[in-house]
Amino acid sequence: MEASAAQDAALLARELRTSQTQEELAVIVVVEFTGELRKRKQLTAAARSARTAAAVMAGEDEGELPEGSALDFEAGRAEFEELARSAGATIAATLVQRRQKPDPSSLVGQGKLDEIVGVVASTNASLVLFDHDLTPSQLRNIEARLPCHVIDRSQLILDIFARHAKTREGQLQVELAQLEYQLPRLAGRGRAMSQLGGGIGTRGPGETQLETDRRKINVRIDHIKTQLDGVRRIRQQQRQRREAVPVPVVALVGYTNAGKSTLFNALTEAGVLESARMFATLDPKLRQxxxxxxxxxxxxxxxxxxxxxxxTLVTSFRATLEEVERAEILLHVQDASSPIVEEQKMQVEKVLAEIMAAKKPVIEVLNKIDLVPERGRLPHERGAVAVSSIQKTGLEELLLAIDKALVADPLVESSFRLPQSEGAVLASLEGGAVIEEKRFEGNLVYLKVKGPASLLGRYRRFRDRSA
Structure with a gap:
């Protein structure tokens, strides 16, 4: 009996491993609403006008601006297809629909829904992915027509985050976002939501399964929030220890797959994961x-x-995004080769405003210039630094720009006179500041130094008052 149970368990494990290694076959549905398109056109026109005005003021040529690049529908569709592949799906077909406004019952309307049903049947797809958020009622209505699982844009992104979360903190943040997403979508699951018990001798106090599930999820949400508060306290303690010796934080921000991790590695040689897959980096990395x-x-x-x-992701990942909130300077990394770089920039600025970081000093970094055949076609940003993280070009200019933008612990010049026996002081100044002049007279060393005020102030007793 025990041997039979062990064999069944081994068979089940083998089947589970096989199903996990097989990619799901997915039908993608991309929807664009012309009402939303009109608003985006107005925003893009304003951005293009501002960029042209900045170029004229700077006395520069704004370069060629491909018409409608920020509204490139094909680029948006390719982005969603890449999201699907990042989640492990194999794309069986992509359906496109443009309409004035969403259908309140099914998002896409009955005609397009009939087409989706036919494509799913012909491809044997196990998944339908919508490049749009579905309301709980729309999700129920669509699933009632389809013989497969239906996932909207938010749920797909949450799934990718769940795949890439490695640390305990990241896993907690993903679980919190998933639970908050699921909570309003519990209703309407047929008999599973019926009254507990339901027969003679089995009736409970009247709580439905739906209410039970909601209560369990709310309890779990409260538990995760308590754990994340603990993470936040630990981060605060670490931050306080860092602030005892002032070292400013500079945060890389940008659209997914803009090359932030590659730039991070190029500057620090940290060796963090570089991947063309979206959201490959979830947990924050800090390097000196x-x-x-x-x-x-x-x-x-x-x-x-x-x-x-x-x-839900923005709010759930607030512990991670605290480094952005507290950074002195933001490096906004943009993919200079992207046809929708303008729209990507606006989306990043929208999230920064949501986390109250929109007013921080920003250095625009145009990355991947090795993929732009003509430098004149680079998107114009006054004061932007053009770099190639892969070829490691433009990095020195970027470091100089950061140096210039830092306000905390400003650079000051000072002259010192100290005995040669103070070797530790001399080593500290040479290691943390730029020695502009050095000479020896007897057993004394005379220095002219430019460096951080905090470092030079530490050795004020050796200042040369006669200089």
Whole structure:
């Protein structure tokens, strides 16, 4: 009996492994609403006008601006297909619909829904992915017509986050976002939502299965929030220890797959994961970096943003995004080769405003210039730094720009006179500041130094008052 049970368990495990290795066959549905398109046209026109005005003021040519690049529907569709592949799906077919406004019952209307049913039947797809958020009622109505699982944009992004979360903190944040997404979508699951018991001798106090599930989810949400509060307290303690020795934080932000992790590695040689897959970086990385002025900063690599980023993700990942909130400077990394770089920039700025970081000093970084055949076609940003993280070009200019933008712990010049016996002081100044002049007279060393005010102030007793 025990041997039979062991064989059944082994067979079940083998079947589970096989199903996990097989990619799901998916039908993708991409919908564009012309009402939303009109609003985006107005925003893009305003952005293009501002960019042209900045170029004229700077006395520069704004370069060629491909008409409608920020509204490139094909680029948006390709982005969603890449999201599907990042989640492990094999794309069987992609259906496109443009309509004035969403259908309140099915998003796409009955005619398009009939077409989706036919395509699913012909391809034997096990999944339908919508590049749009579905209301709970729309999700129920669509699933009632289809013999397979239906996932909207937010749920797909949550699934990708769940795949890439490695640390305990990241896993907690993903679970919190998933639970908050599921909570309003519990209703309407047929008999599973019926009264508990339901027969003679089995009737409970009257709580439905739906109410039970909601209560369990709310209890779990409260538990996760308590654990994340603990994470936040630990981060605060670590931050306080860092602030005792002031080292400014510079955070990399940008659209997903803009090359932030590659740039992070190019600057710090940290060896973090570089991947063309979306949202490959979820957990924040911090590395110390020395600038040309010898000042030290902490460079932070953060999660990438995307258009229509689920609000639950922004709120759930607040512990991670605290590094962005507290950074002194933001490096907004943009994919210079992207045809929709303008729209991507606006989406990032929208999320920054949501986390109250929109007013921070920003250095625009145009990455992947090696993929732009003509430098004149680079998107124009006044004061932007053009780099190639792969070829490691433009990095020195970027470090100089960070040096110039830092306000905390400003660079100051000072002259010192100290005995040669103070070797530790001399080593500290040479390691943390730029020695502009050095000479020896007897057993004294005379220095002219430019460096961080905090470092030079530490040795004020050796200042040369006669200089």
């Amino acid at each position: 970096l020395q600038l040309p002025s010898r000042r030290k900063i902490l460079l932070s690599d953060t999660v990438g943003f995307i258009r229509n980023l689920p609000h």
